[in-house]
Amino acid sequence: MSSLSLSAPRFTLSRALIVTRREVRDQIRDWRIIVPVVTLTLFFPLLMDFTAKQAVGFVERYGAPIISERLIPFLLMVVGFFPISVSLVIALESFVGEKERHSLEPLLSTPLSNMQLYLGKTLAAMLPPLLASYLGIGVYLAGLYFTIGWTPTPILLAQIVTLTTVQAIVMVSAAVVISSQTTSVRAANLLASFVIIPMALLVQGESLIMFWGAYNVLWWVIAGLLLVDVLLIRMGVHLFNREELLGRDIDELNLLAAWRTLRREFLGAVDVGSHKGVPYRFVDWYRFEVAGALRRIAIPCLFMALALAAGMIVGAVEARAFPLPANAIPLNSITNDFTDRLARFGLFSANGVLFVVLQNLRAVALATLLGIFSFGVMAVVALMLPLGLAGYFAASAGAAGYSPWLFLAAFVVPHGILEIPAAILIGGAILRLGASVVAPPPNKSLSEAWLAALADWLKIGLGLVLPMLVGAALVEVLITPRIVLAVFGD
DSSP states (O other): OHHHHHHHHHHHHHHHHHHHHHHHHHHHHOHHHHHHHHHHHHHHHHHHHHHHHHHHHHHHHTTOHHHHHHHHHHHHHHHHHHHHHHHHHHHHTTTHHHHHTTOHHHHHTSSOOHHHHHHHHHHHHHHHHHHHHHHHHHHHHHHHHHHTOOOOOHHHHHHHHHHHHHHHHHHHHHHHHHHHHOSSHHHHHHHTHHHHHHHHHHHHHHHHHHHTTOTTHHHHHHHHHHHHHHHHHHHHHHHOOHHHHHHOOOOOOOHHHHHHHHHHHHHOOOOSGGGTTSOOOHHHIIIIIIHHHHHHTHHHHHHHHHHHHHHHHHHHHHHHHSOOOTTSSOGGGOOTTHHHHHHHTTOSSHHHHHHHHHHHHHHHHHHHHHHHTTTTHHHHHHHHHHHHHHHHHHHHHHHTTSOHHHHHHHHTHHHHHHHHHHHHHHHHHHHHHHHTTTSOOTTSOHHHHHHHHHHHHHHHIIIIIHHHHHHHHHHHHHTHHHHHHHHHOO
């Protein structure tokens, strides 16, 4: 039994490599693919070598060699990223391009499983970008060695090569998913912006890390990208279906049908006892629909609660690494006119409550938007920030001689009793919304699964989170300042 379980993955991979070899041979034969990729891959590193040489000479004249020390590794990363974006067209045409050329039907008629076909196509689309990236990095390093004598440390080189590899896998995997779900090359090329723009923003973030010299942070970036790799490959394998690929000739955006699906999922249909066929009452909607949504997001909520706790711990740890001055938290200066000063800013008023509610709703909207485009990951990060700051200031208060637990009890706990559970609930709903595209249920299409998750997000958001945020705002504006004054005031 164990020999069969071990041989199954090898058998799947060997069958997938049949498709990979076929695709790679076709790519090598097509000079319109090879010549531009090789030419641009060789030209760009030479341009970066020239740029690095000029930059080193310029900054050394003004006594700022640290700039060149940071710039050269950054250009090394850019050299590895550039060929991937150039070669992305190969992945975008992997399925839909062959469909337009009417060469896909013979391939789909082979006795290969959907997984074998998909993995073979994906591996074939990954090879040219990776080889082009490695070639560009090699040319760039050779040019630097012979012009200014610069060589990277082994750890830095390993980081750049690994980062380039995982970035290529992310971009190619996403492009292959797009190619398998679209009906024309034009549509695939337009949707490629949803791959290139986020990765370009990621490269900008990586550039900040490298200019600060915090190279160890790159390992965390690599770990995050590996997680995205697994999600994208699993998503592509789960969604790929040769029958749908051949039978789908046109994509139609039916907003009315989408609205009907969303409305049906949001309101539900009574199928309980004597109320069968009767629309839900408001209480019934809470009993069945909101309760059902809570059950479906139970595991994401547990993960979200752990993430928020981790955020507070990280904030407390960072307070030791980046301590505040001793007089930065003047809790002993809180006097009896503390509430009067806050009232002058409109805190103890309906406008203050409305301001806090709108701020929280804006944070929820931003987290939701980030979660949709990142499988929910960035939503977790966004919702962790407030508790991370709370942990940071509590630890800073402890370092200044105050009790961190008393600080949290006065400043955070009163409104946090409602606000933190609201963050956990909406975070769990966003996680389910972002992850719904990875593995939709067998009886639902990708769009239906996403709309069902969106309906659950609306149920949780409108039915539970919004009332909790309003209550938290009332407490934060009207009660928390008075508790702070009672605890730390004169």
